[in-house]
Amino acid sequence: MTPVEQAGTKQPRVVVVGGGIIGAAIAFQCARRGAAVTLLDAGAPGGGASRVSFAWINGHGKNPRHYHDLNRRSLDMWPRFARLLDADAELTWGGEVRWAATEEGGVQLTARARQLQSWGYPIQLLEAGGLTRLEPELTPGPVTAATFTGIEGHVNAPNVVALMSARLIEQGGAIQANTPVTGFTTDGERVIAVETPSGSVACDYAVLATGPDTTAVAGLAGVRVPLYHTFGATVYTEPLPPLFTTAALVHTPRDAEPPLNIRQLADGTVVLHGGTHGELHDRSLGESEAEIDLLLMAARRYLPALDNAPIREVRRGRRPIPQDGLPIIGFSPTRPNVYLAAMHSGVTLAALTGEFAAIELLDGAEIDILAPYRPGRFEEE
Ligand SMILES: Cc1cc2nc3c(=O)[nH]c(=O)nc-3n(C[C@H](O)[C@H](O)[C@H](O)COP(=O)(O)OP(=O)(O)OC[C@H]3O[C@@H](n4cnc5c(N)ncnc54)[C@H](O)[C@@H]3O)c2cc1C
Structure with a gap:
């Protein structure tokens, strides 16, 4: 039984580590769905790769075909995603x-x-x-x-993070900036709290979305995420x-x-x-x-x-680039309540990743088109 089922109508506690465009999108979508969300960032949310990004939303040079389709789907989701932000996300189309x-x-x-x-x-x-x-x-x-x-565009990624953060707070979520995660408390295979210098934060789910630092942060929970x-x-x-x-x-x-x-x-x-x-x-x-x-x-x-x-x-x-170039999205095979989200083209993929991660975290569903991107693929090496 998952913590959500055990809790009945209780809000699941989702702690998202990393407030770049990916972590903020997952936090925002989970909060919209009624989860109790805490977003922790070592610095200022939106200050990592998302701040530097060229932020081109595209399906252009994406191989193989399933990866192109994933990007295309996220590209098509962006206008709806931007509308949810309820302010000008500086999403610019034109091709x-x-x-x-x-x-x-x-x-x-x-x-x-x-x-x-x-x-x-x-x-x-x-x-x-x-x-x-x-x-x-x-x-x-x-x-x-x-x-x-003609269908491609770009966005102001740090602005999108700021808007998602504002909406997250409105939904009752919490954001702790300048709060690096330094460890995890476990009970058997599960992570029950995320450790920071200012204390521990209890969780039903821990989402790791720390961009280029995901290998190091996941390593603190004993989870292997091969990224360069x-x-x-x-x-x-x-x-x-x-x-x-x-x-x-x-x-x-x-x-x-x-x-x-x-x-x-x-x-x-x-x-x-x-x-x-x-x-x-x-x-x-x-x-x-x-x-x-x-x-x-x-x-x-x-x-x-x-x-x-x-x-x-x-x-x-x-x-942040996964070892095989493809996104890493999904539950850890070794820590069943740790959800990983690390990828390049994270600006293109943020619209899809936020929505899909919330479905997998809160509905217990497995989204079939994410099969090629599961963290477990590295276990077989
Ligand atoms: C130059 C450049 C150009 C790019 N161009 C494009 C493009 O055109 N289109 C596109 O789609 N993608 C592009 N990308 C890729 C895209 O920007 C990234 O995939 C995306 O920004 C990753 O977002 P993220 O949230 O995973 O990581 P980040 O934005 O890096 O966020 C990770 C966050 O985790 C925090 N963190 C790290 N360690 C800890 C810890 N221990 N505890 C708590 N928090 C921690 C960091 O402070 C940071 O805020 C580009 C990237 C770069 C650098």
């Missing part, structure tokens, strides 16, 4: 454009677009000249293929006039150095992210000032409107 600069890159981009189309993803191959007709401010250089994916992290940076300009006519995001060629990702926030701030994350390579520009200069030079080459754009801030952080 994504990208292009290739070399013959080989063009062949690859075309093949990828064809594959995504066959999966029902609305990505269009643009005719010659179509890219600059769509985005006249761009000076793209050579274009061997170009695509537009890579460096990532985003550069924020002062607000500028609108750069794009149609799209919300631009990805410059992956086959020209350096690959850049560019988006603009509602207040005009331009966010630059240099590098790529994906199957082929995983690297980011921005670790040093010299790299930031390189990134800015490239950005001005593609978008002259960025000339002399003053830089307001550089955010640096770590991407």
Whole structure:
């Protein structure tokens, strides 16, 4: 019998460790469902990877097919999720454009677009000249293929965390910032309390959503979560006039150095992210000032409107990446009331993860499409 069943109508006590976009989404959705939720964060909620994120909501480079479908489903859930936040989440749609600069890159981009189309993803191959007709401010250089994916967008992830935190408090939940979890009290296989320097917090369920620190935090409960992290940076300009006519995001060629990702926030701030994350390579520009200069030079080459754009801030952080690249979502095989949620593309996946985790935690259901992402897959190694 689960603690919820034992408790009858009693509210289950859910302690969520980690207040990034994933932990906050689970806490928020559980509180909406009537659970007694405490959210603990070692620092300020929203101050981890979620603060640094490029926050592109997409199903673009996601393989295999089931992982693409998971991202697509979450992308489609975002508008409803944002409405629940009951304030402007700065969710910006408009789509994504990208292009290739070399013959080989063009062949690859075309093949990828064809594959995504066959999966029902609305990505269009643009005719010659179509890219600059769509985005006249761009000076793209050579274009061997170009695509537009109209359903993609981005969001202000720290703002979403702040809104979820506000709604959580309204639902009677509690948030303790600057409260690192340092251990777990167990009774047999179950965790019965989460330990912090300011005391212990009793729980029926412990949710571990500590982003790149999940391996270390789960290790305190004797749970193995194989995760690695890579460096990532985003550069924020002062607000500028609108750069794009149609799209919300631009990805410059992956086959020209350096690959850049560019988006603009509602207040005009331009966010630059240099590098790529994906199957082929995983690297980011921005670790040093010299790299930031390189990134800015490239950005001005593609978008002259960025000339002399003053830089307001550089955010640096770590991407949480499960060992096999796929999300880790579900109950620990060794600690049956510990729920794990660690993933890259956590901004895209937050809408789905929050809602699905609440169903699994509070209804005792097992969601079948989460089967490939269960923590137990690492036990067999
Ligand atoms: C540069 C960059 C670009 C990215 N671009 C995208 C993108 O375009 N689209 C996309 O979907 N995803 C993107 N991602 C990935 C995405 O941002 C992450 O997957 C997501 O933010 C992870 O959220 P999280 O809540 O799991 O982790 P975090 O946001 O890192 O939150 C974890 C929280 O746990 C807390 N914590 C840690 N240890 C403890 C402890 N012992 N006790 C209590 N609290 C603790 C931390 O303080 C932190 O607040 C990007 C990431 C980076 C870094």
